[in-house]
Amino acid sequence: AQSVTQPDIHITVSEGASLELRCNYSYGATPYLFWYVQSPGQGLQLLLKYFSGDTLVQGIKGFEAEFKRSQSSFNLRKPSVHWSDAAEYFCAVGAGNQFYFGTGTSLTVIP
Amino acid sequence: NAGVTQTPKFRILKIGQSMTLQCAQDMNHNYMYWYRQDPGMGLKLIYYSVGAGITDKGEVPNGYNVSRSTTEDFPLRLELAAPSQTSVYFCASSYGGHGGYEQYFGPGTRLTVT
Numbered sequence: 001a002q003s004v005t006q007p008d009i010h011i012t013v014s015e016g017a018s019l020e021l022r023c024n025y026s027y028g029a030t031p032y033l034f035w036y037v038q039s040p041g042q043g044l045q046l047l048l049k050y051f052s053g054d055t056l057v058q059g060i061k062g063f064e065a066e067f068k069r070s071q072s073s074f075n076l077r078k079p080s081v082h083w084s085d086a087a088e089y090f091c092a093v094g095a096g097n098q099f100y101f102g103t104g105t106s107l108t109v110i111p
Numbered sequence: 112n113a114g115v116t117q118t119p120k121f122r123i124l125k126i127g128q129s130m131t132l133q134c135a136q137d138m139n140h141n142y143m144y145w146y147r148q149d150p151g152m153g154l155k156l157i158y159y160s161v162g163a164g165i166t167d168k169g170e171v172p173n174g175y176n177v178s179r180s181t182t183e184d185f186p187l188r189l190e191l192a193a194p195s196q197t198s199v200y201f202c203a204s205s206y207g208g209h210g211g212y213e214q215y216f217g218p219g220t221r222l223t224v225t
């Protein structure tokens with residue numbers, strides 16, 4: 001069965017520091033992988049996606065993610081976090097006609 | 112384009128009442144989805160539709176019904192509301208399915224059942 005695990009429920013980083021959010025998935029075939037961001041009271045917005053090809057994908061707002069098949073991971077990174085990045089981040093895998101979301105990682109940014 | 116719109120934004124229901132959550136999209140997307148989001152649980156798929164007249168169950172369909180009479184609209188019906196249905200509901204749409212297409216999300220409906 002498909003599943004997505006985000007091991008970190010909550011992360012706090014200082015503004016300007018680097019960030020890495022972890023995501024592991026379970027899926028039998030080559031997955032379609034996504035990272036979404038949700039600001040308080042808002043819907044989800046796509047940050048980036050991986051379908052095939054280059055395993056390092058670039059997204060909006062300076063985010064990137066790397067697909068590692070051997071580790072079944074799709075971690076999200078940003079070299080320098082801004083206060084406006086504080087939000088909830090969701091990793092998702094697309095399989096069949098459905099999406100499967102992780103439980104999310106809440107990011108707090110301190111000045 | 113308005114994208115995906117949802118109404119109402121907030122609603123309080125009494126146990127046993129019924130209501131319909133409205134969702135519409137103006138992107139001519141074939142696929143539409145309903146999710147519920149509970150704290151610490153991520154998003155769970157309730158129902159989805161691959162086109163007008165075609166719907167299918169997701170992971171947590173019990174207590175809900177859907178219909179898809181047009182490409183644009185995908186209402187979610189709650190019959191006999193229960194406290195367990197207190198949640199934030201998101202509607203989404205995508206151009207295609209097979210997990211390979213970006214989903215566009217509405218702003219959500221926060222529902223409380225007391």
